[in-house]
Amino acid sequence: MSETFFSPCPRGLESFLVEELKAYGASAIDSVPGGVQYEGDWQLAWRTNLESRIATRVLWKVGRTRYRSEDEIYKLAYATTWAKWFTPDETIRIYVTAIKSPLKSLNFTTLKIKDGLCDHFRTVAGKRPSVDTESPDLRIHAFITEDTCTLYLDTSGEPLYKRGFKPAKVDAPLKENLAAGILKLSGWQPGQPFLDPMCGSGTFLVEAAQMSLGIAPGLGRRFAFEKFRHFDQAAYRRVRGAVEAKRKPAAELPIFGADIDPHQIAATEENLAAAGFDNRQVELVVNDVLDLEPPLNDGIIASNPPYGVRLSTGEELAEWYPRLGDAMKRHWAGWNIYLLTADTELPKRIGLRASKKTPLMNGDLDCRLYEFKMLAGSARDTFR
Missing domain, CATH: 3.40.50.150 (Vaccinia Virus protein VP39)
Incomplete structure (x- = not known):
């Protein structure tokens, strides 16, 4: 079954990410400034996490709606079938990115998405996941445009430029x-x-x-x-x-x-x-x-x-x-x-x-x- 994914990457490197994804067998590839959308099965998502040197994350598209207020975004978060994919025992964090959105507060929008997700779990499982802003088990990303909201579940965890082995830190790091x-x-x-x-x-x-x-850069880490x-x-x-x-x-x-x-x-x-x-x-x-x-x-x-x-x-x-x-x-x-x-x-x-x-x-x-x-x-x- 084909899924839709989005991988952000450093701006200016989109063409190299497209080359990688083609080599992994991705289809419906669409490059935008700062990332690439594509389609494929779960083996594609695993390979991209393991092998991509350019991608920052592999985000799995799990919901989308048109909206006019935060209430529609709450309804999208509530209707998304989170409990099929993880349990309320996992900790979460919500990330919201917006371009030309008329919404007045991204913090309030983030809260509405969190409320919708947690209310979904209360209804389905009788308990809600906890929020962990430092080291969450799972990350949910929302991308909001002028009139649409798309929800993604992050398949990577830590960003992929963290290869999993680098112990020494110095000033002026290069990702x-x-x-x-x-x-x-x-x-x-x-x-x-x-x-x-x-x-x-x-x-x-x-x-x-x-x-x-x-x-492969991802062989030293978990996802x-x-x-x-x-x-x-x-x-x-x-x-x-x-x-x-x-x-x-x-x-x-x-x-x-x-x-x-x-x-x-x-x-x-x-x-x-x-x-x-x-x-x-x-x-x-x-x-x-x-x-x-x-x-x-x-x-x-x-x-x-x-x-x-x-x-x-x-x-x-x-x-x-x-x-x-x-x-x-x-x-x-x-x-x-x-x-x-x-x-x-x-x-x-x-x-x-x-x-x-x-x-x-x-x-x-x-x-x-x-x-x-x-x-x-x-x-x-x-x-x-």
Whole structure:
């Protein structure tokens, strides 16, 4: 039986999510800014949760109505057959997103949806689920337009960019699905040399290593759909086993990371180890990006440099940017460089003309991914 799903993703990466969903066998695919709607069976939903590097969630459409007031939205929440899918012993949280809605209060609308759901359970089961705003068992999402309300049950639980293994936290984090999308935007392919010279906690490096060895990003975590009453555990084990079978044997990879801060390198090592990688897959050095030299003749660089919002002062960056541009010209001939930044003046500040710029969102930050293609030159060997 075909179901309807919606997967949000970072804006600017919708086309890559469409490619993934086509590969999983989705049908009726409809891309919108910030996500993709599609149809398929539950095996498709499981595969998307397990394998998608771009999706943020997999939301299952469970109800829709036209409305003129909160009362119609309450009626939709009451009529939706929640008790078929989970019990009142599970905790819940309601999320509401609205575009051009005439409703005056989203908080009041959220309350009406919660009331409708809880009243449904009181009628059917004699008790209601509790609300947990911190770590709910199940999440219900409502999307409200000018005259329609659509209800979704979240099959993912924690957002899919939380891969389930990353213990070390650092400042200015980059979400994993955005990092994966940037790797795809760069044209990088497994087997091609890759370097992040300001690697922080190693997000780009882990994504590149997993992609190189065919390791699905969701294999290290659990999902909300495992709590659904109609969950077919035996069928899911078969799907998960097929996904696990795609994993390639451990091998040396041309993936490199560097950072000026030894604490950041320690965090990267911790995260790589938690993901099952060591220095055979990713080679790390403590070094300033301004002094770093290439490990190989050519390859792809992708990085999320400091840009004054979270890490450095404006004066520090004004002095540092031109030095970064000089280092790129001096050391990185033969490499294509991709820098994600919220600073739209970055090309001018570093003194290089970007061959391409792609608008992307890093959380709430409006960013650009700039491409710099450096002319070919000779390699230097500082990593080995």
